[in-house]
Amino acid sequence: MLRSLDIRDMLIIDRLELAFRPGLNVLTGETGAGKSILLDSLGFVLGWRGRADLVRTGAAQGEVVAVFELPAGHPAREVLAEAGLEAGDELILRRVNSAEGRKTAWVNDRRVSGEVLRALSDTLVELHGQQDDRGLLNPRGHRQLLDAFGGLDAQLDAVRAAWRARSRAERAVAEAEARLAALRAEEDFLRHAVAEMTELSPLTGEEAELDARRRTMQAAERIREDITRAHAALGPGEGAEGRMGDALRWLEGAADRAEGRLDTPLAALSRALIELGEAVQGVEDCLEALDFDPGALEAAEERLFAIRALARKHGVLPDDLGRFAEDLQTRLAALDAGEGDLAGQRRAAETARAAFDAAAAALSEARRAAAVRLDAAMAGELAPLKMERAVFSTGIAEAEPGPEGRDAVAFTVATNPGAPAGPLNRIASGGELSRFLLALKVCLVRGASPLTLIFDEIDRGVGGATADAVGRRLAALAGSAQVLVVTHSPQVAAQGDHHWRVEKRVEGDVTLSTVTPLDAAARVDEIARMMSGDTVTDAARAAARALLSS
Secondary structure, eight states, X not given: OEEEEEEEEETTEEEEEEEOOSSEEEEEOOTTSSHHHHHHHHHHHTTOOOOSOOBOTTOSEEEEEEEEEOOTTOTHHHHHHHTTOOOOSEEEEEEEEETTSOEEEEETTEEEOHHHHHHHHHHHEEEEETTOTTTTTOGGGHHHHHHHHHTOHHHHHHHHHHHHHHHHHHHHHHHHHHHHHHHHHTHHHHHHHHHHHHHHOOOTTHHHXXXXXXXXXXXXXXXXXXXXXXXXXXXXXXXXXXXXXHHHHHHHHHGGGTTTTTHHHHHHHHHHHHHHHXXXXXXXXXXXXXXOOHHHHHHHHHHHHHHHHHHHHHTSOGGGHHHHHHHHHHHHHHHXXXXXXXXXXXXXXXXXXXXXXXXXXXXXXXXXXXXXXXXXXXXXXXXXXXXXXXXXXXXXXXXXXXXXXXEEEEEEEEOSTTOOOEEHHHHSOHHHHHHHHHHHHHHHOOSSOSSEEEEESTTTTOOHHHHHHHHHHHHHHTTTSOEEEEOOOHHHHTTOSEEEEEEEEEETTEEEEEEEEOOHHHHHHHHHHHHHOSSOOHHHHHXXXXXXXX
């Protein structure tokens, strides 16, 4: 419930404090007195997009503070929690507009964005006027209104969840089909490339190893002859090893008679023979390493050139051929398995579509039942509003499937017996539209509403008994929700639980607007003024008293 509204320096309001109460709150006043400014100011603090030039001329900034009662379980508490804001029993909205157009907002003294204010406003206030494009005149909102009347939140949530699952499944099929089509486009290349890779089977590091072996074998042909000669010169027999062995035997035979003079040469010669043996072994190892099949060089060169050519062909390094081959094999495997995977995804999509169809059908059935109840409820509400001959009908037609099902909902009316039914904005007059909207709001409100309902001159175009009927329905509606009504109708004003008069005054060269709460006597005068004009007569006061007591 809106408890208070504090406005400073907004348009022609310098300072205004309003304390609203439960029930039907009525604001009256002459045209141009500033009633719409109150709604503009309330819309401003709620984050609604409206006129930009709100700051009073000469003021540095304008400010609006709105205080709402927030009982336990109020939907605004969820919005506050999502925004990281604490929620108490009182919700204070404050918004400032500088003369330069900068807007700053606070919720319970915490800075917030305009988006947070608008999210909160959806749970706090609902504004309706004669040209209410968010309700009756906008067919896109009819389905939402029907769902709200029928209490179809659970069925609607089920349809939305099924639609999301269907969309995901169909998106997965489309992506799988696109991947498979891309793979099919390169199938010949993949199979040929994988066959090449499989036949060659290159190993990591093999190119460098083959290159080293090739250089070694090429060099071996040039150096083998010299190494063989060196081996002959160093080896046994006529080589150095054989001659040194002979020398060692001859000296050992003479050492006993040389009285120790050969000990040192013999030791040196023994060491030399050991070193020479190692040298001969090393040369033999080298000769063995250089001993290769003449065809091995040709084979090494052929494989080396094949690896390098395949790497150039695919634009990769020779050492990356193995990883490239794995990637090709993965893509080919995906191609070979693609049909099976795609078939499984198509089955999953069919299952998701069937689940959505079932949920949408259940929702459609619930909507048709709710439409029957709504039409009956509207008939019951239109009679007291002096429209007992009008027929309100909720039409449901099949539409393109979407997250809210496959139904298009449209409200049609026939205002006179035998007249053809048609859309509200074509069939109903301004006054009739107001009463249709009011009847619909009465039907939609069940129990205590968390919203403060604001009706801006919804009674325009009606008078007499019809205006009295509108006022009584507003009063009935105020039994379930706080209602604020801006009205020019004395019949509607007389039904109010609380009454304020909006007046405009001129102080010097400045025009200002004030709002005055009315006591019983002042209320009689105000309703008399609404009935008779500027000159309030005793007869008008008597008529006002009669209207208030009825």
